[in-house]
Amino acid sequence: MNLQSLFMVKKSVSVLVVAILFFTLTDDTLSIYLNSSACVTQNCGDGVNISYPFWIPEKQPSYCGLPAYNVTCNKHKPFVHISEEEFIIKEVYYTNYSILLAKADVFDEENKCPVPRHNFSTRGTPFSLGPNTADLFFFYDCTLPYERETYDVNCARNATHHSFAVFHTELLEHYNYSVESCQDPVYALVETDSIDRLLKMNYTQVLQKGFFLQWNGSNCRDCQNSGGRCGAQSNEFLCICKDQTQPKTCLHGRNKIGLKIGIGFGTAAFTALMAGVIFFVYCRRQNKKSYAGSSLITRSILSYPSSMKDPEKANIAMGVHLFDYNELEEATSNFDSKKELGDGGYGTVYKGKLRDGRVVAVKRLYENNCKRVEQFMNEIDILTRLHHPNLVTLYGCTSRHSRELLLVYEYIPNGTVADHLHGGDSRRGSPSWNTRMKIAIETANALAYLHASDVIHRDVKTNNILLDNNFCVKVADFGLSRLFPTHLTHVSTAPQGTPGYVDPEYHECYQLTDKSDVYSFGVVLIELISSLPAVDICRHRHEINLSNMAINKIQSNALHELVDSNIGFDTDDKIRSMITAMAELAFQCLQNDGDMRPSMQEVVEALLRIQRMNKTGKTDNGHPEDDDAGLSKNNTSLVSPSSVTAKWSSSSTTPNGST
Incomplete structure (x- = not known):
């Protein structure tokens, strides 16, 4: 070790000793600069109390709240920005960590048409939806009028196009109203303790009523009970006391600075001794480790074909x-x-x-x-x-x-399909059946494109299907994907993927084919039908895997026990027929033998036929010249769970001989 290095060692140890003393005493020395009286409850003039975690930058220092909760005052009203949208704060309930909000533009007298134009999501924010929150769906530019229980949105209509809002999209389907005549719906969040009372209002009044969000509150109450005020530094909770800050509550009794000084010096001395011992070992290894770490990426990339x-x-x-x-x-x-x-x-x-x-x-x-x-x-x-x-x-x-x-x-802003079906963004009856149908078709189109490009995704799942604000699909995560040359029937490789989605044939035989993606997509279809996760250890042991559960229900003619009861299966004949047809398609995709599964292109064609049932009310088998197209060429164009069982249950492990 040269003289310069030795000097650096001594300097580093000295800095370490000082740092230990500094941080040991920091609670008692630095905290005197945090004035607790600056964090008294404030308001913008309308009576809504603003305190931790919320804060008003014009009136309070930053340590009085958390960055994501800053409030601005405008015309004596408090406003907060969430997901790049502005909301007026109607009330804050600190005892149960909830806040009543409403879109700011619905109170703007200059806004002649205060309607939502895109969906709001709490994803990426510290907030979650309140318990009494419902969706008010807005349909714009509809070519067909709808005269039943709706809110007319006259400001967004003209002589040929209609706009309206409804709470229950199932009613539209029940009365055979084609939502395909409209743009994709936009939903607004509404607090609803009584739908009947809301139906007596116009849509502007409903939106002005607002909705509840909740936040994960720190235990501020203990701090307040100990005489302190709640605050934060670097996003960490602090209890701001009269002459010091504490991580949880204000400490009473005699001052403990002397004890801290003793502990600080003792710890610093011991640390300095240990630092001298281990520093030489560290120096000898550091250069070698640094070289290895810096070259790892280079070697790996250079070795990649x-x-x-x-x-x-x-x-x-x-x-x-x-x-x-x-x-x-x-x-x-x-x-x-x-x-x-x-x-x-x-x-x-x-x-x-x-x-x-x-x-x-x-x-x-x-x-x-x-x-x-x-x-x-x-x-x-x-x-x-x-x-x-x-x-x-x-x-x-x-x-x-x-x-x-x-x-x-x-950036895809609306989360994943999994979020909306059974995750943090899930709500009863949402997405609607037509939106689920759209998700299935767009995902299948993406996978069919991959297969046509000689790529197998190998990790198809609802967590890898992203959604934008219009619920358009973006398939993601290609880290496990494989190029699949057209002259090969399979690629031999160790099974990879996500439990609940992995092709059992791939898992057993270590042979990856394009039909492996088809199996995984079959699980996705069942999720769209049921709103259930692919794996749930709380279910019966034979139904932990959703694929097993689906096959059992279909073979037992108990599809109704699998289907999400909030998407119209029991109330709309067309939806029931479409869900039944999708269950049949999923059943084919989930066959243990890959040869018995359709290709992704055949799946796309089958889904498009199912979608057309929404207009015709019956299975669309296409034109006579298309008899060999789609699933029909494998004799798998089926029309009910019973027919699925009749076709497949006796041959679930035997390839179809008619190919």
């Missing part, structure tokens, strides 16, 4: 924009956990905003090992060669010289 000799040139050749790591770190607020959107297969996904104003999703690898890098490069390789309206768009990635490997995608 698609990267050519120069990964930088390879990325440019593939049309991938290279992002600067610092820009993405800035865009995600240093990968703030509050910006997490979820897990993306082999990494965590964050919401971010680039310097050019684009809102993006940034995937950050869990760890930089060779396997993760392979998935990283695989996703780049797949997405740069494929372009489809129902596949997520890759904007670019970081360079191999970057500190970490990051992928940048378009």
